[in-house]
Amino acid sequence: MKARQARWAALLAAATLVLSACGTSDDGGATEANEPFVIMMSAGADAGPVTDQLLTALVSAKAGVATVNAAGGVNGRQVQLLESPDNANPTKALSALRAQIAKKKPDAYIVGAGSNVSAAVAPILNQNKILFMNAANIPATADPKQHPLAFNLAASPQVVVDGYLPEFEAKGYKKIGILHGNSAYAKTFGELSETTFKKAGYDVVAVEYDSAALDMTAQISTLRDAAPDVVVFNAYGAPAGYVLKGITKLGWDVPLLGDTSVSSTPLITQEPPVGLLGSPDLKNLTLEVTKSTVYDPAAEATNKAVKAMTSIGKINGSMNNCLSYDAILLIAAAAKSAGSTDPAAMAKALEDSKVTEGAGTAIYATYPYSADSHEPKLPIDTHSFAAPGPIVNGQLGSPGN
Incomplete structure (x- = not known):
């Protein structure tokens, strides 16, 4: 009997050691201490x-x-x-x-x-x-x-859209043009922009383009005919370039405010031949960016x-x-x-x-x-507006650290 009790005691001690090695997770279940x-x-x-x-x-x-x-x-x-x-x-x-x-x-x-x-x-x-x-x-x-x-x-798209309002007020714009694609996000951006800007008292005209198209001049012409003071536009990747080249092709001299999708597009922040930086296509463009996109030595x-x-x-x-x-x-x-x-x-x-x-x-x-x-x-001041420039290490004005 004593031998049997001794064997049970040894088994219990071994089991205890195994559980200790595995550890008890903070979630209430057993897990290995070094489990990633x-x-x-x-x-x-x-x-x-x-x-x-x-x-x-x-x-x-x-x-x-x-x-x-x-x-x-x-x-x-x-x-x-x-x-x-x-x-x-x-x-x-x-x-x-x-x-x-x-x-x-x-x-x-x-x-x-x-x-x-x-x-x-x-x-x-x-x-x-x-x-x-x-x-x-x-x-x-x-x-x-x-x-x-x-x-x-x-x-959120609402935060991005709200960020335009102080810029409109500062520049004295009265009639706002909106140009956006037909992706799910772009449609949401367009609808929110139209609703928000109208609610703030601005005259608004909105035009949608096909994000898969290679030429947006027809849609841009429609927007130009409405004679807005400024155009807010949404695009990412190649469509951003097609929009900008379409505006240049039509000779339309209008202030452009690109949303955060535009500012995230490398095409906009790289020099030719891979990008458009420094070209006439960007002469009227201002970008909406997160504050972290503008280099600040104190950040x-x-x-x-x-x-x-x-x-x-x-x-x-x-x-x-x-x-x-x-x-x-x-x-x-x-x-x-x-x-x-x-x-x-x-x-x-x-x-x-x-x-x-x-x-x-x-x-x-x-x-x-x-x-x-x-x-x-x-908060509404999460974003600011900046002229296009070379983005180095994710930032405008970066020292290239």
Whole structure:
């Protein structure tokens, strides 16, 4: 009997040692002490017009991982970035995500570019209770009733549109022209612009163009005939160039205000032969940009992020493309505040403005989420206006550090 008791005691002690080695996770379940915090990300290097955006999003995410891991990781767990080579193709992204979940569910997921990818993966992420940080904003992922674990990162279209109002007042514009594409975001931008500007007392005329077209002169002619004082336009990639060349072709001398999509387009901030910088097509153009896109030697968090990113790879376009860096820092701050890597606890923490204000983010100083909205309610002065210039390391006026 004593021998049997001794064997049971030995087995119990061994079991205790195994559990101790595995550790008890902050989520209430057993996990290995060195188990990484896995973040899956839509990635690739051949995504057509959003290739530059996708590559920069990946560089910024890697820099965020390095920054967080150097500070101890996510509640002591080192972050592992898992790339989905889907090239912003929603079908491929969904297939890769399902395959990964079948093997082992990631702790979080990031979309750095491609709203169609966001729409495809959002339901499966919600179903599997995976934290979702979405730089390619869609309305569904801003609604915590639909997607309680999803958070949009970019400024909402409303914040972007509201940013024009002080500029209109300062320049004395009375009649506003709006030129926008027919993508989901571009349509939203156009509708919001028209409603917001009219509500503010401006005379407004809006024209939509086909984003797949190679010539927009017919639509531009229609807008010119309405004789607006200024034209606000939305475009990303090649369409931005077609719009600008169309205006030049028609000889229309009108002030142009490009939205954040235009300012994120490398074509606008690179010199010929690859870009339009310095050409007559840009002579009347002013860009709406995030404050982080304009170099400021006193902006410590932004400059730290730029240094981290450029040590890894190239920043194509502006800092608008680097929201994945902030996503990683927000995840770490949420886990620290919650004392847990449970996704629901982290989501709750992100709804606290003190958590996002203290995360050390670089693109926006804070991400004001709430229990009612997972879209950052950024202040109107988040954006400013600047003349086109060479964007080096994601910034206008960069010293090239």
